[in-house]
Amino acid sequence: MISFNSDYDEGAHPRILEALSRTNYDQTIGYGEDPHSQAAIRQIQGQMGRDCYVTFISGGTLANLTVISHTLLQYEGVVSAATGHIFTNETGAIEATGHKVITCPAEQGKLTPDLIVDALNRHSFVPHVVKPKLVYLSQSTEIGTVYTLKELEAIREVCDSKGLLIYIDGARLANGLAIAGTPTLADFGRLADAFTAGGTKNGALFGEAVIIPNPALATDFPHSLRQKGGMMSKGRILGIQFEELFRDDLYIQNGAHANKMAGLLKDGLSAAGFAFLIDSPSNQQFPLLRNKELETLIKDYGMKIWNKPDSEHTYVRLVTSWATKEENVKKFIADATKARTQG
Amino acid sequence: MISFNSDYDEGAHPRILEALSRTNYDQTIGYGEDPHSQAAIRQIQGQMGRDCYVTFISGGTLANLTVISHTLLQYEGVVSAATGHIFTNETGAIEATGHKVITCPAEQGKLTPDLIVDALNRHSFVPHVVKPKLVYLSQSTEIGTVYTLKELEAIREVCDSKGLLIYIDGARLANGLAIAGTPTLADFGRLADAFTAGGTKNGALFGEAVIIPNPALATDFPHSLRQKGGMMSKGRILGIQFEELFRDDLYIQNGAHANKMAGLLKDGLSAAGFAFLIDSPSNQQFPLLRNKELETLIKDYGMKIWNKPDSEHTYVRLVTSWATKEENVKKFIADATKARTQG
Amino acid sequence: MISFNSDYDEGAHPRILEALSRTNYDQTIGYGEDPHSQAAIRQIQGQMGRDCYVTFISGGTLANLTVISHTLLQYEGVVSAATGHIFTNETGAIEATGHKVITCPAEQGKLTPDLIVDALNRHSFVPHVVKPKLVYLSQSTEIGTVYTLKELEAIREVCDSKGLLIYIDGARLANGLAIAGTPTLADFGRLADAFTAGGTKNGALFGEAVIIPNPALATDFPHSLRQKGGMMSKGRILGIQFEELFRDDLYIQNGAHANKMAGLLKDGLSAAGFAFLIDSPSNQQFPLLRNKELETLIKDYGMKIWNKPDSEHTYVRLVTSWATKEENVKKFIADATKARTQG
Amino acid sequence: MISFNSDYDEGAHPRILEALSRTNYDQTIGYGEDPHSQAAIRQIQGQMGRDCYVTFISGGTLANLTVISHTLLQYEGVVSAATGHIFTNETGAIEATGHKVITCPAEQGKLTPDLIVDALNRHSFVPHVVKPKLVYLSQSTEIGTVYTLKELEAIREVCDSKGLLIYIDGARLANGLAIAGTPTLADFGRLADAFTAGGTKNGALFGEAVIIPNPALATDFPHSLRQKGGMMSKGRILGIQFEELFRDDLYIQNGAHANKMAGLLKDGLSAAGFAFLIDSPSNQQFPLLRNKELETLIKDYGMKIWNKPDSEHTYVRLVTSWATKEENVKKFIADATKARTQG
Numbered sequence A, B, C, D: 001m002i003s004f005n006s007d008y009d010e011g012a013h014p015r016i017l018e019a020l021s022r023t024n025y026d027q028t029i030g031y032g033e034d035p036h037s038q039a040a041i042r043q044i045q046g047q048m049g050r051d052c053y054v055t056f057i058s059g060g061t062l063a064n065l066t067v068i069s070h071t072l073l074q075y076e077g078v079v080s081a082a083t084g085h086i087f088t089n090e091t092g093a094i095e096a097t098g099h100k101v102i103t104c105p106a107e108q109g110k111l112t113p114d115l116i117v118d119a120l121n122r123h124s125f126v127p128h129v130v131k132p133k134l135v136y137l138s139q140s141t142e143i144g145t146v147y148t149l150k151e152l153e154a155i156r157e158v159c160d161s162k163g164l165l166i167y168i169d170g171a172r173l174a175n176g177l178a179i180a181g182t183p184t185l186a187d188f189g190r191l192a193d194a195f196t197a198g199g200t201k202n203g204a205l206f207g208e209a210v211i212i213p214n215p216a217l218a219t220d221f222p223h224s225l226r227q228k229g230g231m232m233s234k235g236r237i238l239g240i241q242f243e244e245l246f247r248d249d250l251y252i253q254n255g256a257h258a259n260k261m262a263g264l265l266k267d268g269l270s271a272a273g274f275a276f277l278i279d280s281p282s283n284q285q286f287p288l289l290r291n292k293e294l295e296t297l298i299k300d301y302g303m304k305i306w307n308k309p310d311s312e313h314t315y316v317r318l319v320t321s322w323a324t325k326e327e328n329v330k331k332f333i334a335d336a337t338k339a340r341t342q343g
Helices: A014-022 A035-048 A060-071 A113-121 A149-162 A173-177 A185-191 A221-227 A236-245 A250-271 A291-297 A326-342 B014-022 B035-048 B060-071 B113-121 B149-162 B173-177 B185-191 B221-227 B236-245 B250-271 B291-297 B326-342 C014-022 C035-048 C060-071 C113-121 C149-162 C173-177 C185-191 C221-227 C236-245 C250-271 C291-297 C326-342 D014-022 D035-048 D060-071 D113-121 D149-162 D173-177 D185-191 D221-227 D236-245 D250-271 D291-297 D326-342
Strands: A053-057 A076-081 A101-104 A131-138 A165-169 A194-198 A208-212 A288-290 A304-310 A313-319 B053-057 B076-081 B101-104 B131-138 B165-169 B194-198 B208-212 B288-290 B304-310 B313-319 C053-057 C076-081 C101-104 C131-138 C165-169 C194-198 C208-212 C288-290 C304-310 C313-319 D053-057 D076-081 D101-104 D131-138 D165-169 D194-198 D208-212 D288-290 D304-310 D313-319
Touching (some): A035 A208, A053 A060, A053 A236, A060 A131, A060 A194, A060 A208, A060 A221, A101 A113, A113 A131, A113 A149, A149 A165, A149 A185, A250 A326, A291 A313, B035 B208, B053 B060, B053 B221, B076 B113, B101 B113, B113 B131, B113 B149, B149 B165, B149 B185, B250 B313, B250 B326, B288 B291, B291 B313, B291 B326, C053 C060, C060 C165, C060 C208, C060 C221, C076 C113, C113 C131, C113 C149, C149 C165, C149 C185, C173 C250, C236 C250, C250 C313, C250 C326, C288 C291, C291 C326, D014 D236, D035 D185, D035 D236, D053 D236, D113 D131, D113 D149, D131 D149, D149 D165, D149 D185, D173 D194, D173 D250, D288 D291, D291 D313
Parallel strands (some): A076 A131, A165 A194, B076 B101, B076 B131, B165 B194, D076 D131, D165 D194
Antiparallel strands (some): A194 A208, B304 B313, C194 C208, C304 C313
């Protein structure tokens, strides 16, 4: 069985395991004060070209709920695309911290200045509505699309004019970073108030970097991190991993490899006549399978059923990663092509 | 520098790293459905001699807040020793989920039936007070003491008669398990509604097992785990570690080694004339140092300042672990003895 | 200025003030244990033909957030029409207690069995989504429509089959009760797990009755009431008012009068050629005014701008109450007719 | 039966009922925008000699939880005397909004600069503890004592130096205001960041004024008020009452009368040989009764059992109000004296 089910179906990049082994018998102090965490922070700051608060946390939902609840006052809400992970997949994690998620019907999974202004307009009946204060974006998005630099700059502009802050969920940030024309780490440092750089799906055993360029949001962030259960006592386990990912360009290279494999899938399946839910440049692809094709392919390949536009067809999600082997991609394309031809 | 600062200052037991390396290139499904997590669950159930809900989570505070908020209705509170970790060290994590922590002035860090009844009596002015519903215990406690089986049975009895549930924070469960006369895993399965078996301080890179013998509390627990950010997408990372810790008696052996090293410290320092805050049978020891001794020893040894009973003395905390070397313990005893002799 | 702005623009029915004056120099115990509150409870139970938990609370939002947070576990959500007051007008009150409001695109402001099933289907990806547990309905609805008995019975049936509970926001319950074919108090006692009977908009100075036919939800409700700030120390102020409203048929008569006045408005404006947003049988009417008509009428009449379907027209909301005078209704119709004729 | 059980056992001052009757048939807009609420605000500002945010809310617990949750960030806590109402009597209302109540062992129910500094010292282990941010005081206190102006100034000074804010629960503010040497309304305007002026126990049917001299806390307060259910749609009902209470010196005169009646009780019982729990200058008195005296007196008089220092004696709470009649006080003294003499 070859899995294209998700990028978290893999283990860790070998350099991560080597680094953990190499440092295993050191004794270091806890709660992120250790030299590895500190080195990782400096490396990320270096790649951003900017001095700002950075810390590490065990997972993406924990990062989202900690940053968002740290940022918002009790009567403030967060604006998200209706496809946003915080709205669709995190069991009401944000609401559980007391905050409404205000959704926008975002085409292609992306917010726009117009959608943000519309959300504000829907919340003008003060004080009977929550106050939109934070805009939540994902890069790359939950359906594989990406914000261009220009798009993010336009969102920043409208947010500045309306007093809104921006938080970017970077569970798949590396896949975004590896695409030309999208924001770089330096751009995120300039355009986001806070963002994450996901490790779990990009070569780490687990873990996300939380990066907070806005100093006001960085204030007392360790209190929130500790309170929500995100501050690991043995913080070095995260530090060592991110030290390795950002020692050189491993982080972005992992994302680039995943995108390249996804590009092969996209090209190969397109050539075989498959349509796609959306034109995704990143490591998630959503081809439309006939049900018979699905039945055949799912015997040998892990994939996620996305939705069924009609009784005869199914969109599936195929995800590649830093670990995806080209031979497996080719095998899938061949088998899918065969299924279509015979269908 | 040799650290007795905390048991989270260490890396992982070599078998853990080997297991992670051995499985690294497998692809497995996420969110704890993988075969390693499932095997680890069966092993823990086997050692408990009981079929019950088991899952894994990245850290202790996250375990505490998830279990407690899952268990309590909004107007219910949790009873804890005033030394309880949830009251003293977790930045209001429980209150942040909406629940009051009701404290008891517990000598030696341990609750008793009398203290629990007293807490109930202090909350009899219904409905103007929260309803005590859950009793929080730690084994071993925050100051190194342990509940005997008999003590835990007596607490269970009073809880049953009063409609209270029991949750045991096992961040240092292995250190308790390794002491004769204390509850075994099977006993915890019989006497606790929920408990944790800590991995972070006992040989894992990180992670705690959450074990819920009470089926009513197990219902929908994955929802709470997901909501609070504790369900790891790459759940196998936890599963693989606990599969290794509970494959045989590694888990309890790690705790026993830590206790043995702490026993050497205790005996050696006692022989040299040092007094202790408390008579601890587990891996935390709290000797009383003269300030000059502290100044000398802290140059070479990591330790935590606990409190200062007067201007001339300081209680420090020394913690041993599965990784503590006997030679380092002996060195510390020798240096401490020398400091006292010369003082 | 004559106001059709809202039914809370009025004072209290004279019998309410008389009752408060009559009892003013009595001394009574607090927190709802007084004889007036107890009598009011018995009267409501009598009109329901059923023994169940009843209490009183100062306002509607407080009632909603107290009942809903009392009912739900932390990972459970409440299903509401997208027009529901808890979603649109209460500043995220429900989310602030930790719960997601799951919305349905309800035509005419009413949920249906199909919409409820659809909401469940959208939340089948367990445990990554909140668990729908409670269905929130309003009678009469925020846009004046009402559930028929048959419609409510159908909703009860689907809720029973799916393990869902029903809570009915009766801020304007009297207006619903006064319409033939809708559920009676006895029906609500049979079909709702909890509901409110609003006093603020129906003759009281302020206050809502909270009625909980489901004994499981009634358990410990005073704790939630006290915790959320809804238990009035001088509880008799609410008790005296509801004792008067439910002493005979004053409660329903107040609602009937409001409906009758609204019916006159509807008939008169229809005859003059005005269209309506919706066919409302209750005390809220939403005629479509040309902008020039609006400019003229708003000088002499209070009304709420509802929405603007195009640049030339505006839907307004006109609300009548127990206190609305027929002469004022006729005056409005005459002025509106004149405005249209001259337009 | 004559009740000294509580000051909420009474109805309303006759001027309140007259004002409600006088205005009953007016139509006014809702949510506190009506002319009566606005006039009441101006009167309070006038008596404070200061322009600041003022609003009204239905009850004291609701005021406390709304102000405190509005003021604090999620990781911040509120410091209170262990006798504070928010800690002892409000069913965890503050914790339910996510915040820890940090208690101090306050003699006589009053915080001091030393107690506050001690609370800070107990929370210096950053970030593992909540951040004390707000100091909660009651005037008069839960056990009848009062802060002098000098004491409040000293608390303000330490709070300023430590970055703490001050909130004063004025459920019985009028009783404090009526005592010489205590802070005036103008003083509270200068020394508190927020405070309440209770109406429920001082002549109103119900209701508390929330006064927020600190502009930063006033920002967006209506959002919090609305979210927590404290913003009454028919806001004029509160406005009319406070307009009457602060039209002249009715508010303070009500408090002065209650204090005077309590003073008579205190003097009369002292003369008869009764001891007191505490030397209270305000409207709550706590005499120590022999059990036989209690049995006799409780047949004819409402009072609250406070605590039992030994098996032979009971402290009771006697509360007077604006409505207490001198003849009833004299009758009680006579009966108590008789009981003691015969005992």
